[in-house]
Structure formats: structure tokens, C-alpha cells
Amino acid sequence: MIKGFASKENTFGYLSLHQSNFRETPWFYCSPIALGTHLGEMTEAHSALYQETIRYSLLNGLNFIDTALNYRGMKSERDIGKVLLEITENKKLNRSEFVLSTKGGLLPGDKDAGLVPKDYLESVLLQNTIIKETDIQTFEHQKHVLTPNYFRFAIEQSRKHLYLDTIDIYYLHVPELSMKVLGKDAFYNQLEDLFYFFEKQVEKQNIRFYGMATWLGLIGDQDEKGYISLEIAESIARNVGGEYHHFRFVQLPVNRVFPEAIKKKTQSVAGIEMTVLEAARQLGIHVTTSAPFNLGKEIQKKDDSLRFLMNTKGILSTMVGMKQIDHAKCNIATSKRRTIQ
Template structure:
């Protein structure tokens, strides 16, 4: 297994994502077997979110952690969406009103149309529930989940003030020993133009973290989609630092942020038959390895998160570790051929 050195971590180049799959026991069993096998094969990055599969993904990881050395893995999870637990046997709306609205954890006016909530009280609840689900005393990386959804409802000044208050909460979690680092897990926010409604200014976010936590703040990770079909993080200069326009990958490097890459295969939609010459150009023999090879060979990529709930997919995907990376200039050439 190949690893990346960052701060006090050695992070595996390939990580396991846990978004996909039905909210049922059969999928739980497959995830348990796949994550366990992945750890045995050297994967140490496991990513989830409290709302994935109605909290089942976190619970499965918690079951895995009962049987391994916690220090062997880097666990990241996310908070920001309303999680409906798999174990409730009532109408979810009524459950939410009773458990969140009536207890004043959430006010309806704080919820976006997408169900996104970024407030200290809600993130505090989500964080503590994730600790319980994961059966752990600490979380390695806690992501705010698609915070750009807030910009669909609130203006930018309000948005950044909300980020400030939640970062202060998360710095407190670090001080308590419950958290190592935090970050933003985005879908649109870091790959849209500067004038887009959901655009997130990374330098502004970094400055907020520094204001809240000082020079030794713990905002050190971002997560975003990047793949053959979604190359904005590499091509679009939508970030500005000291007057210079940079791509998200360039800005991340400048700010000292580690990147988790989501959706490298677009839920296997990018796995398709191609001509033999294409396989040879990527130096692979299997169609499924092409999108992985593209992403992991891109300069600026940290850990590639691949959704894997089946051991056969894990084994096939990890075969890429035996194949040399493409050179940065080869990736650059491929992208320029597309007209970017």
C-alpha cells in the first residue's frame, strides 16, 4: 500500500467510502467484511457520514473498531444533514420535531431546502452521536457536510459567520481530546466559478480557522469530487490568494490542506469498455482501473475515496497499487487534449 505523509499521519492513497448501499443488514455485513479486509491489506482511511445509510455506515465502522487497534485507522465522518436513524419505528418528521425542534437543538428557520443545518448546537449533537455510533473516543477528521448548501438560503456574510461559530465548537472538541482535525466536505463549493452562488472561498475559510484557533488551528482537510468527467479542481482557477488566481488543488497546497477525493468512479459510471490503446495509455489492463489511475496520478490529490461494500471490488481496485503512476505531465496532456 502506498501512503502519503501529512502532519502526524501516514494516510493510505486509497480509502474506503461508505455512502453507497441499502440501509439493511446484508449491506452491513458486506461493509464489515470489506472494511476489515481493506485494513488487513493496508488501507487506513475510512470515510463516512452520520446520515449515510441511516447511521448504519457509522455503526458498521464502530463494530470494526471493536476488533482492531484504533490507532491503525484514520476515521473521518461528517455532519450537516438531518440523519434519520435506522432504528426508529415512527414517522421521521414527527421524530425530528420531537427530538430536535422541541428540544431546541434545531430551529426550522436554520434548515435549508436540502435539509442542511450548520449551527453549533446541531453539529455538537451530530458530533457526539457520531462518537457513539463509531464506538470511539475520538474522530480523526470531522467534515462539515456540503456547507455550500447554506448559501442557497443565507447571504455570504451570514454563511461565514456560521462557519466561524462551528469552527469554534470544533476547536473545542480538539481541546477536549475528542477530535484531531476538521475540514469541509463539499460537492459544488470548491469546483464552481467565483461568481457562483455556492462558491466557497478557501482563503476566507482558512482565515476564519486561524482567527478562531490561532496559527495552530486544526482546519487541515478538504473533500471534493474529482474524476475524468469532473476536473474543475485541477483546471478552474476559482480561488484567490494574495491577488493570485489558483485552482482548488493549487490553493490547497499553498494553504497546507490535505485533499480527500470523492466520486473517482462516479458510482462506477466511469467504468466502461474502451479501446486497447486507451488501456495502454493509462498503463492498465482493466477498464475499472482507468478512472482510479487518472485521479491518483493527478498532482494535488491526497487520498482517493472509493465506495466499496464488496470484497471483490476492494480486491480489484487495490490491484492498481501494483501499477506505476502516470507522470504529472501525462495527466496535464490528457486534460489539455479535452480543451481545458
């Protein structure tokens, strides 16, 4: 296992060495563009492309990678782990120079084990009593859980795939799915139990920080089913973890189709209506963004979209899916251009 986590001193040194723009948190610096690993086929050919691109990116100026347990049937985490083990063992990169975020909550499949999500649920999660049927929230075709016992298992799986002792940021993945099924009271009660568990995981140094990676949960109208209040979530974290709690990151989509995080006052703090970016800043939470090209539908405006996001105050880093070195080169060049932040 690779010991350690991203440090402020060494992430700054890495980004300075590569003459990269950077964004600052109290705990580390990161590139304004991060390598996302969501899209792609569950094939060895796509794994080879991802591994090549991850290696190139980490050695040439992008020090932030984002993934999830369920991405590509667990292959995305495994692809990242193979590269991290190789380049840290060869001393081409130090663990303290890069930031890694991953997610759990959606029930995954395991491509390498030949298990689609339905089979994984039956033969691994239920059969081994990791979860019970009553722990599952089903919304349309998606299954979601909040039970801490599942996350104990999921975090261990992610650490094993990534070869990491400590995951820098661990997100609760699309929590609005459970909110839609449970309703506000039951959801926030379960969220409190889960945040308490996450704080214990921080104490054990399995994760360093936690957060929520949402789709529409933070940017929808307050009366919409599935809406999540950032102020309430932060107050729950403060209740279980004190002033120095570790709920410090959220992820949400921002692009030309979804500008709500920037333009729409969907959140409130102390009775004042504000955008998600404004609320997060007020609450001491850092925002990363996903789907900059609306899942590939706006790819023709790629460079303009990335520069717009890099110049938007309050965005820590934008997750950009890339499994081609040529794409990585273009994105690294964009990340090094002058920004107004």
C-alpha cells in the first residue's frame, strides 16, 4: 500500500515544477483541471488507454484524479491503482504530490469478476450480509445505500484497488437518490449516522476528507424531490465532528446546460438565498465540478468551456474525462494558461 496523502508543501512544489496554475485549499494545492475516469468501455483496450493517459497526466502537470468504485465496473479504480503503484515505486511521483478522490453509494458491478450490479448485489453484498434488502433505496433503475456498514466495505475496496492507505477525498455518490426515496427526515437522520462513520474513518486515516458528489441534488429548486440543503448537511457534520469536521468538499455539474451552481440561488445560509458556490464558500466547503461538456454533448466548445470554468470564482477543480494522451496534452496546456482567479 502507498502511504501518506496530499500535502500542501509537496503539491505546491509539484505544480510549481510543472509551471501549472493551481488552486488552494488549507490542506493542499491542486490543478484547476482534474482527470476524470467515468466514461469508457469496460475493456482491456480502454484500460490500456486510461493507464497511459493517467501516467502521462500525473508526470506532466495534472495532480488531481477523480474516480468512483462503480466506474467501468471497478476497472477505473484498478487502472488508476496500477499506475499509482508503478510511478510511486519508481519514485517518479511522491504520494504527497497528488490528490485522489473517489466515491461510493451507488451499488457497483465487478467486471473483472464477471458480475453485473444485480449479481454483485446478490452474491457479494447480500450473501455476505454487508447490506440488507431494507438498506437499499431504489429509484427507477438505480440502487443507492447510506448504511455505514456498506461504506466500511466500499472504502476498503477502493483503498485496495488504488493501493492507497489514505484516500484524500471520499464522496457520498448521488445522495439525492436516497433523498427521493426516504424523504427529508429519514434522509438527514441516516446522513448523520454516515457522517459520524466518515469522521471515524478520518481518525483511522482511511480517508482524509469526505463530501457529496451530486447531480441535481444541490442545484434543483428547494421544493423538488431529492433537493439537499448544503447548510443542513454542514450542520450535521458540525454536530458530529465539531468545528474542525471533515465534510469539506462537494462535486456537482457545471456546464452550458447546467449553469445553476453559478447563476441560480438554490441554497440558503442563515436565511439568505444564494448560489451553491456562494453557500459553499460561506460554509467552508470546496466545490469541484463534473460534466464540463455535458457528458460529451458540448465537446465542440471544449477549450472555451474549460477556460470559463477555470475563470469562475469558487470552483476548485473541474473533472474532465480523458483517456487519450492527446486530450491530456490539450487539457494540460489549457490548465497552464493565465486565469483571473
